[in-house]
Amino acid sequence: KSIKPLKNHEQQYDSNTFVNIDGLLIRKPSSLAIEIQISQKQLGTLKILSAGARAYDQFDRYTKKVRAFDMSDFYKSWAGGSYFEFFRKDLEEAAEFVLIDSRTGITELGGVCTHHFPDLVILMSAGNDQNIQGALWMAEILSKSHLTKMRDGRKLNILPVAARVEIAAEKEK
Numbered sequence: 288k289s290i291k292p293l294k295n296h297e298q299q300y301d302s303n304t305f306v307n308i309d310g311l312l313i314r315k316p317s318s319l320a321i322e323i324q325i326s327q328k329q330l331g332t333l334k335i336l337s338a339g340a341r342a343y344d345q346f347d348r349y350t351k352k353v354r355a356f357d358m359s360d361f362y363k364s365w366a367g368g369s370y371f372e373f374f375r376k377d378l379e380e381a382a383e384f385v386l387i388d389s390r391t392g393i394t395e396l397g398g399v400c401t402h403h404f405p406d407l408v409i410l411m412s413a414g415n416d417q418n419i420q421g422a423l424w425m426a427e428i429l430s431k432s433h434l435t436k437m438r439d440g441r442k443l444n445i446l447p448v449a450a451r452v453e454i455a456a457e458k459e460k
Contacts, residue, residue: 306373314385316374317381334382368403375404401425402434408443411450 300307304318318398320334339349361367389400401408408429412422426445428434435442 306377313373315377315381317377322380328342331383336378371399371403378404401429402443403438406441406444408445410445410447412447413451414449 297425303315305312305314316336320336323333323335325333339353341349358367361370385404387400388405391452408425410422410425412418429443429445
């Protein structure tokens, strides 16, 4: 662990937990990941970074904060794009593989998980017309050239996967 003083301050910080950006201490998201105990240590380690405190006594407070969060203001007034890039790079440095479970990507937060963070988006789709059309729509959005430009040239790979395959119905799709 390297400990460095902040600019114009006597305080020190743990560089595994915080990064000093021009005197501003920012917590590394990876420092909040919790290691999950697995029986076969030789397989490596597994850590989980939860989306937030959602335990029974905290759920109402959590949902209110999520609903009240203004993503547009975060991007415009608080350098949200830069923060999410910092977030992405921190996770990339902290792990060999990072898996993000996200909904469809239609919401602002889902869009960050499908547009900004990944190298690969796995589109899970049930074998019915509505799900297939939705997956196709998402694949088209994620394939647009302006997205590659927004990602500083990082290519976004897309992998469609059949999920909830019904054996008795619509198996041909």
